[in-house]
Amino acid sequence: MYNLLEKAADRLARGTALLGGIVLLAVIAMTCASITGRALMPIGLGPVPGDFEWIELGVGFAIFAFLPWCHLQQAHARVDLFQPVFPPVMNKILDFVADIAMFAAASIIAWRLWLGLLDKQRYGETTFILQFPIWIAYAACLFGAVALVIVVAFCILRTGRSLFAAEKA
Template sequence: MHKLMMRLAKSMAYLGGAVLTLLIILTCISIAGRLLNGVFHGDLMERIAPGFSKWMTGWVGPVNGDFELVEAGVAFAIFAFLPLCQITAGHASVDVVANAFPRGVNRFLRMVTEVVFAAVLVLIAWRLGAGLASKYSNGETSFLLEFPVWWAYGISMIASVVAAIVGIYMGAVRTIEFFTGRILIWDGVEGEK
């Protein structure tokens, strides 16, 4: 089961990374277009080569609706990275006080943290589903590109459902570990004492 969950988490992270890479490229192209458009609109270019300047400003510029695509893509990427972060215990933690606790208390805290995190992920997926239904039914579109807003909700909800599934799995694993005293998934945090 762990191999399946790890493959699912890694697949989502790769997909999120690909989307994030495309968004970075899109942003760079848009910024370069905006910069070049400003150069070709400048007094110097209009004096040196007015025809070329006018021709270039006709098609060189920022990508139309780039911020809308970035907004939708980053939301998906965040949810796509959550499963891998969850299964590898990659979330930020403050262990200053926890290191002073006995092993049993730390296992209890890890169990509670994983169960609460799973519950929050399920809540997020549920509410994204409600938002998806709302955006789908009212037909809202983005301002510039006019793509249906529910598309962004849909891809984010798929990623959040995967994150919730992995969160539930990790909550179950940490609960079993707490009650049996065995380590089922070694992540380097357990066994430091």
């Protein structure tokens, strides 16, 4: 069962990260096209309309899409000042507590994004230039936030399993 959960968490994290990377590459291409269009305005070209709005949406989504993979790989920034002097069991306890804290933070972020999405949808708020519904941006970010909650839940299982296996030894 654990192996199945591990594969599912890996696929979810990897998939969201790849999707975030594709979106980020699209944002880069659009930015290059917009800058080139600005430079070639004398010959009739121009910038991509609402380019900064697309950048905000794409980069926001990409950041949330990368978080599950980052957490699964234990790649978040951390202060390992005391790790070398603590015994291995203490380090595993700290990892377990950090995963629980991250689960709480990720859950709150997802919950608040959900409430923000409902609020933006209710009021029909749109972007200034493109008149793009802002709630869609919230939904895109919520996708990554929910994936993060799921992956962190698996990470709690992973570190808990490691901790309790270490205590038995």
